Amino acid sequence: MGISSLATRYQFENFGTKWSGTRTNAQITTVVVHHQAGTNFNSMPEIWRDVQASAHYGIGPDGTIRAYIDENKIAWHANQANNYSIGIECTNTTGAPNWQVSEKTIDSLVRLIQDIEKRLGKKVAVIGHRDAPGAATVCPGPFLYSRLGTIRNRVNQTNNVNTVQNQPQTHDQIILASPPKTVGNYVGKLEVFNELSLGIFRIGAWLVPINGAAHLNQGYVFWMDADNPDVEIGRCRSAGIIRDDVNAAYGLPSGLRFGLDGTLDIRKFAGKRVFPMLRRTNDPNGNTINGQTVDIRFPEYVLTIPKR
Numbered sequence: 001m002g003i004s005s006l007a008t009r010y011q012f013e014n015f016g017t018k019w020s021g022t023r024t025n026a027q028i029t030t031v032v033v034h035h036q037a038g039t040n041f042n043s044m045p046e047i048w049r050d051v052q053a054s055a056h057y058g059i060g061p062d063g064t065i066r067a068y069i070d071e072n073k074i075a076w077h078a079n080q081a082n083n084y085s086i087g088i089e090c091t092n093t094t095g096a097p098n099w100q101v102s103e104k105t106i107d108s109l110v111r112l113i114q115d116i117e118k119r120l121g122k123k124v125a126v127i128g129h130r131d132a133p134g135a136a137t138v139c140p141g142p143f144l145y146s147r148l149g150t151i152r153n154r155v156n157q158t159n160n161v162n163t164v165q166n167q168p169q170t171h172d173q174i175i176l177a178s179p180p181k182t183v184g185n186y187v188g189k190l191e192v193f194n195e196l197s198l199g200i201f202r203i204g205a206w207l208v209p210i211n212g213a214a215h216l217n218q219g220y221v222f223w224m225d226a227d228n229p230d231v232e233i234g235r236c237r238s239a240g241i242i243r244d245d246v247n248a249a250y251g252l253p254s255g256l257r258f259g260l261d262g263t264l265d266i267r268k269f270a271g272k273r274v275f276p277m278l279r280r281t282n283d284p285n286g287n288t289i290n291g292q293t294v295d296i297r298f299p300e301y302v303l304t305i306p307k308r
Contacts, residue, residue, distance in 0.1 A: 199267030
């Protein structure tokens with residue numbers, strides 16, 4: 001029987017048969033993270049009596065972990081990924097559009113995944129429900145989905161699974177896994193920050209409004225001086241890039257152009273250390289307009305313009 005010692009059985013396999021078959025530990029390769037789409041932890045798994053759905057675990061806002069189905073039984077939670085995955089439901093603390101979860105929930109999620117890996121004796125992939133093959137959903141919601149990179153990093157940093165050697169992350173992998181940042185009613189995510197060729201640097205990202213905030217017409221990426229953080233090294237206007245994956249995650253209409261991308265030749269600043277900044281503004285030149293500009297800075301990611 002596969003049940004984490006961190007979990008308490010709760011209505012364990014007593015809500016109608018909403019699972020199928022059995023499998024071995026060797027067949028489990030993935031953990032799928034869900035949000036409950038509700039704030040009542042006690043409603044699971046009772047809500048599954050009337051629907052064809054289930055999950056192996058649920059986590060409450062206070063970090064309590066409950067077991068609903070043996071890990072070696074196939075829960076119905078992630079479409080084509082059911083056969084090889086363990087499903088974990090995270091109870092929300094707020095409703096739409098952000099569907100937030102508590103930090104205690106995230107802490108318990110990390111511990112539970114670590115425990116699963118230790119008992120399996122191997123690393124597992126950690127994905128959101130929306131990333132499962134055949135899924136057509138925004139689950140686990142924008143808040144939790146934006147934290148998956150951090151959750152993966154926390155699992156890897158502190159777990160000691162001897163059967164798999166963690167490979168050191170490259171700069172590009174670190175940037176891609178970096179978590180989104182929220183500034184007021186805007187969320188931005190850095191996805192690319194590198195040197196494409198001699199002195200040509202690229203920034204790729206997105207920046208979206210939430211909670212009904214203004215869309216702001218212009219998108220820019222900036223290279224800022226890491227040693228003088230208010231000094232701009234250069235900027236590049238971004239053509240509007242459609243990112244419907246991001247639009248869907250944040251409950252925005254499809255077709256909106258909130259993707260950002262820009263390249264700049266900054267060879268003349270050789271030796272300078274730079275970090276990326278994203279901006280949306282109503283100024284066509286990319287300048288600040290009071291109340292109509294939002295900046296999201298990433299000073300934790302610095303590159304040095306090489307001298308050659």
